[in-house]
Amino acid sequence: MKPRRLMMQAFGPYADKETIDFTVLKNHQLFLITGPTGSGKTTILDAMTFALYGTASGDLRENHSLRSDYASPKVKTEVQLVFTNQDRTYEVTRTPEQELVKQRGEGTRSVPAGACLVEIDDKGERTLLASSYGAVTREVEAILGFKAAQFRQLMVLPQGEFRRFLMADSKERRIILETLFKTQAYRKLEEALDARAKALKKDYEETAAQKTHLLEQAQTASLEELVQVLSENKRLLKEKEKEAAKTQEEKTAKVRLNEKRRMSFKEKREFEQLEQEIAALEAEKQSIEEALCSGALSVEELTEKSKRLPELTDLIDEKTMRWLELSEIESN
Helix, strand or coil: CEEEEEEEEEECCEEEEEEEEHHHHCCCCCCCCCCCCCCCHHHHHHHHHHHHHCCCCCCCCCHHHHECCCCCCCCCCEEEEEEEECCEEEEEEEECCEEEECCCCCCEEEECCEEEEEEECCCCCEEEEECCHHHHHHHHHHHHCCCHHHHHHHHHCCCCCHHHHHHCCHHHHHHHHHHHHCCHHHHHHHHHHHHHHHHHHHHHHHHHHHHHHHHHHHCCCCHHHHHHHHHHHHHHHHHHHHHHHHHHHHHHHHHHHHHHHCCCHHHHHHHHHHHHHHHHHHHHHHHHHHHHHHCCCCHHHHHHHHHHHHHHHHHHHHHHHHHHHHHHHHHC
């Protein structure tokens, strides 16, 4: 934040309107406010802090004490500060709660505190940002990144109050220094790393607990022993898998063999015909045997049937062997 112009009216020791033009300093980064005790050096800091946050630069001064004792009861106490921050220009105006003479009649009237914050662009156009006491304070805090107490501790430090910063607790100083040096990103990184470390520690503890549980279940004393047990179990499992695969191959081969020995449609027809043919040949053989035993055949008939009988026997044997072969296939 860089002040550009400060106007004080009926404020502190200044009875009338006083204006300080900081632009005459141009680009000088360091300047000195000097003067004898009681000349109003601290009042300048009070005015700047009051304009921004609605409080004085030190806690020992109350807002109602900021009105000049020398001011006319007709003159309103008012502070206006024009400042730049990150290449943007703002104007903030504040008035404390005060007693002023009535515009009509006699006596005084109580005037409530007021505030207004506007942004001024390069063309002089004014944009209202806030118009109430609390809203202006919140907007200023957002613009500067400081609260009133932090601003007083680091940016103003009036009359020896720097020792308050030195004596502040570690948490308060950390917040102030983070805001001043923009180290919030590093704090967030630290917090993220800390959270990651805690998560890794938790994972390690869970893994260690799982390791202990596995060792207890396997009844082993160490990971090396557990690895040996697992290797042996793996070897036994592979052997069982080989045995199961061999058994399955045997079953598959048997099924395939059975599939190969199944009769075709033609063989089934042949099988049925063989049964009929064998039965007919058996009947013919029996008939010839009965005729040969009857004694009623002539010599020619006897000779013919005697020749036919061994032929029938050979045919029956041949067809019976074929029938048995087909019958074996049918049984599978």
